[in-house]
Every structure is written in C-alpha cells, then in structure tokens.
Amino acid sequence: MHGKLESGNGVANILISDLDELLFSHLSFCPFPGTLNLTQMVSTISLTSTIVHDIENALDNCDGIELHSCSISGIKAALIRPLADNYPKSKFEFIAPISLRKLFSLNDGDLVHISAADNLWTYELKASLNYLDKFDGVIFDLDGTLTNLDVDWESVRTQIRDLFPSSINPFSFRADRNNHAPIYELARQHGLYEDLLDLLASHEFDGTKNAVPLPLLDVIPNLNCPVGLCTKNSHIASQEIAEKFNVHFDSFITRESTFEDKPNPLPLQKCIEDLELFPGNTLFIGNEKTDAETAYGAGTNFLQVDQFY
DSSP states (O other): OEEEEEOOOSHHHHHHHHTHHHHHHHHSSOOOSSOEEEEEEEOOSOOOEEEEESOOOSSTTOOEEEEEEEEETTEEEEEEEEOOTTSOTTOEEEEOSSOHHHHTTOOTTOEEEOBOTTOOSOOOOOOOGGGGGGSSEEEEOOBTTTEEOOOOHHHHHHHHHHHSOTTOOGGGGOSSTTOOHHHHHHHHHTTOHHHHHHHHHHHHHHHTTTOEEOGGGGGGGGOOSOEEEEOSSOHHHHHHHHHHTTOOOSEEEOTTTOSOOTTSSHHHHHHHHHHTOOGGGEEEEESSHHHHHHHHHHTOEEEEGGGGO
16 A cells, blocks of 8 residues: 655644544554645555544544554554544545654655555665654664674584484474574473573674674664663673673663563563553664564564665
C-alpha cells in the first residue's frame, strides 16, 4: 500500500489530542499530535481494523473512529478514519508515536509505503539521526550496529561443536541460524552451559581489541533520552566496548541477562522495563531481521542501520 504525501488542515490534531488515552489503549503507543496525510492511495495489503464508537471529542458529527494498525518503514502506525458523514473516502490519515515527516525528512509529493503491523523489517524511507531522541528512549543492538567485533566465528563454531559429544551437532537443533536459544538449551541439558558462555565471552572479548566503531556509536552521547543496550553478545565484551569508546548505557542487557535470546522479545522487554519506558514509544535499532522480529514481539518501533546511511 502506498500514497503521496500532502499537507493537512490540522483538524485531525484536535481529534488526536482528545483521544490520546483511547488511542493508546487500542494501539499501545502515545500518538504524536498530528497526522501523515496521503492521497492517491494504492492498496496492496489488507489491514486489520478496529472500530470504536461513542467517543467524546470536539469534532461535530463524529460518531467514532476506525483504526487500521500498520507500520511505516519500521515505525508503528495506524490509519485513522473518523466515522463522520462528511469525511471524504479519498482521505487517508496516519498516526504514529513520532512526527514521521521529521523523522524521515518527508515533503509533499513524496511516496510513502505502508506495511503490515508485523513487518518492521521492510523500509523505503531513510531516517534522520537528529530526531531519534524524540522517542521516549532508544535501545541499540551491539555487533553490526555500533561496532564490528573482530571474531573468527567459523573457528568459534568449530569449538562449540567440540564441546559436545561427537555424536551431537548442536547447530542442527536450530531452525533459524540467528536463533541460538536451542544451542543454549542443549548445552544446559549436557551440563555445558557455563562452558559455552565462557567460550563465547572469551572470543568476543578478544574481538574487542581490534573492534571497529560504526557511525551510530557517535550518536549516543548526543541523545537527550534514556539509552539502552540489548545484545546477544557477552557482558564482558559489551562492557569493554562501552569503556573503549566512552559511551554510556542506562540499561545493559547482554547474553547473561536472560536465558532467552533474540528474536524472543524477553531481553528487549527487560531493557524497556529497566528504562521505565512505554514499548510503543521506544525505538530499537539493529542490523538483522531477527532484531526487527524482536522489536515487533516487544511492541517497540524499529530502525535498521542501513536506514541512516
């Protein structure tokens, strides 16, 4: 689904301000007081709708609203349509937890693509680094997002296989190569869990010596909001990177923090709880599709590294 951006007349701002608590209860984010107005809509997907009647608002002849949850280049959003006789069918107004115009540097006439609510990975729009702290908080992944650890992962995989009896290939137990939880569970069953964590931590810590900082690392000191780290990497390696590049995190969730691993949302949820944030107004930044799946499961917004450069 896509349409062209046009300027609105500001009437929707009144409705959103009147209904902010109701919208939060249905959409799980506090909406920015403004809409993204699209015209010439071309529909290619079907969005789930919710109709809310008997609302109290300042607009005449509005008996309720119809909400269609969706996402726009990784950001949670919803199509909002007042149930009013004089509301034009050709008008499409979208709300989000942040000004999408400013985050994506949009201008009238720009083409904007709408995705399903659970698709936070697909994007067409580039994001502005200068607008990130308009979210309530920002949480980062580590390896591939803030830095590249200098680790020979093929050698690590060989040593992980050697931890287990020769009859067991631990990597055959995972359906997704980025989901390591089955390997951790197998290690627990064989009494090898702590050995596995030590092996990974050792290699990752060694990998910090020649770790390469990535551009997003320079953004963190300038963010005027709570900042968290949620990573699959070890605590000792993550701490070393933070000290090496002089960055501070208000919450520090690493491999040892929870048994669950991304894309299970629990590590990200724990980080959000530590920071005392609303998930729907929080941003998670990562570089893998599993990061986007984690964000959706935790109820946050998501931007991937490539959207900034």
